[in-house]
Amino acid sequence: MKRNSFRNLLRTLAGSGIIAACLCSCGPRHNTLTEAEIADGWQLLFDGKTLDQWKDFNGDSLTQPWHV
DSSP states (O other): OHHHHHHHHHHHHHHHTHHHHHHHHSSOOOSOOOHHHHHTTOOOSOOSSOOTTOOOTTOSSOOTTOOO
């Protein structure tokens, strides 16, 4: 009986958008800069998706085996 009550609660919360809103706004935001960091000249080293602008030490490009 407890299992069904928990499932019903989750369905209710999911249907109302509470879970989605919490997942989107409650956690820390990774791989972003604050306005103050941007103003101080900070730059992100990794965009989270590609290795664009990365290159080997003393090289002009990024060679194998690096990948995302």
